[in-house]
Amino acid sequence: MSKPLLSLENIYVDFERDGVISQVLDNVSLSVHKGEFLSIIGHSGCGKSTLLNVVAGLVPVTLGAALLDNKEIKGPGPERAVVFQNHSLLPWMTVYENVRLAVAKLYGAKENLKQLHDRTLHNLELVKMTHAKDKRPGEISGGMKQRVGIARALAMEPKVLLLDEPFGALDALTRAHLQDTVMELHERIRSTVLMITHDVDEAVLLADRVVMMTNGPKARIGQIVDVKTPRPRDRRVVMQDMQFVECRRRIVSFLEAHDHAPVPLTEPA
Numbered sequence: 001m002s003k004p005l006l007s008l009e010n011i012y013v014d015f016e017r018d019g020v021i022s023q024v025l026d027n028v029s030l031s032v033h034k035g036e037f038l039s040i041i042g043h044s045g046c047g048k049s050t051l052l053n054v055v056a057g058l059v060p061v062t063l064g065a066a067l068l069d070n071k072e073i074k075g076p077g078p079e080r081a082v083v084f085q086n087h088s089l090l091p092w093m094t095v096y097e098n099v100r101l102a103v104a105k106l107y108g109a110k111e112n113l114k115q116l117h118d119r120t121l122h123n124l125e126l127v128k129m130t131h132a133k134d135k136r137p138g139e140i141s142g143g144m145k146q147r148v149g150i151a152r153a154l155a156m157e158p159k160v161l162l163l164d165e166p167f168g169a170l171d172a173l174t175r176a177h178l179q180d181t182v183m184e185l186h187e188r189i190r191s192t193v194l195m196i197t198h199d200v201d202e203a204v205l206l207a208d209r210v211v212m213m214t215n216g217p218k219a220r221i222g223q224i225v226d227v228k229t230p231r232p233r234d235r236r237v238v239m240q241d242m243q244f245v246e247c248r249r250r251i252v253s254f255l256e257a258h259d260h261a262p263v264p265l266t267e268p269a
């Protein structure tokens, strides 16, 4: 098999606050190949964002190494674009200007104004947002803002797209539309994606593999499920696909097995 694009090698992450050390990740290893879509799922607070932030270069590892294209990740860089749950668009700029800003930052020195304009429009088209290009973030819906956030990330042409619960704040219908858009994009541009989600159906629908993390502290990768359901996937059809159903079952049973036991209530004497 070809060399992985991204390798996490025996990663440990500890945080220190007021002299207290919390061990969040404990010996996490993972290889991701070019064009793969991985969903990361696990109970709240287990360390999913920490793992994504290690790849983003926002959290340093305590031990181990994260390698992209065989080079150690030592800080943030444009080859790893992040989209967070809550959009981070600049409110005083239009949709077009928000994407144009990222385009100019990366390509401003190499390309002329026409090329920068075309690049901006192309990425807005990818997420079907050209019609709202002159609106400001305050004038568009949450789902549309997330689309613009994705366009801005894609405009950087990252080697890895990191999605931290990108649909978490959206209503079910908008969420479904955006999942479809991300699936289409993945088909079209074969991006390599790591996506955190709490939603089992979303995890399976979008991914080639679903990475399941054990509970923290000292979270590890508990299991990885391969989703072999053929693409393109239609959400209404996959629900009848036996492989899809089996993946879903395995994830649900993993999460149930790792659910925190409820704290027993002490009976009054």
Ligand SMILES: Nc1ncnc2c1ncn2[C@@H]1O[C@H](COP(=O)(O)OP(=O)(O)OP(=O)(O)O)[C@@H](O)[C@H]1O
Pocket: 015, 016, 017, 022, 024, 042, 043, 044, 045, 046, 047, 048, 049, 050, 051, 216
């Ligand atoms: N910078 C930090 N300093 C100290 N502790 C941190 C820091 N970042 C995260 N933590 C702690 O690390 C643990 C894992 O947090 P993380 O956000 O990675 O979990 P998560 O699985 O993404 O959670 P959720 O699903 O609720 O978003 C938590 O206990 C959190 O409080």
